[in-house]
Amino acid sequence: MATDLKPETTFLEAPASWNTRYITPAGFICQISQRGENGKGLLERAVVALACLAEHHFLPDTGFRKNGNGDTKLCPVDGINPTSRFSFSLIPI
Numbered sequence: 001m002a003t004d005l006k007p008e009t010t011f012l013e014a015p016a017s018w019n020t021r022y023i024t025p026a027g028f029i030c031q032i033s034q035r036g037e038n039g040k041g042l043l044e045r046a047v048v049a050l051a052c053l054a055e056h057h058f059l060p061d062t063g064f065r066k067n068g069n070g071d072t073k074l075c076p077v078d079g080i081n082p083t084s085r086f087s088f089s090l091i092p093i
Contacts (some may be wrong), residue, residue: 016042021061022053029061 013036021031032049036042 018042018049020046021063022058023061025057045087063087 014037016036016039017033017034018036021029023029034042034045034049037043089092
């Protein structure tokens with residue numbers, strides 16, 4: 001007797017998603033992901049998340065790390081430390 005295995009629920013990816021990586025004041029690199037049914041609602045929630053991150057002094061993670069000599073990697077385009085140009089200034093939607 002053959003058994004048909006069908007899951008009771010299927011997982012569907014949300015139509016909209018927002019991901020960002022940040023660095024905590026203690027130096028940990030973390031990622032937050034939010035999912036939503038539409039882009040507008042998701043962006044509104046992202047603004048709230050960014051405000052919370054800024055309030056707690058978290059920094060954006062640019063993906064740049066120290067090189068083998070212990071020096072901070074500089075941006076290959078303009079030659080400056082990429083983390084020095086970021087701030088969480090929010091524009092209302």
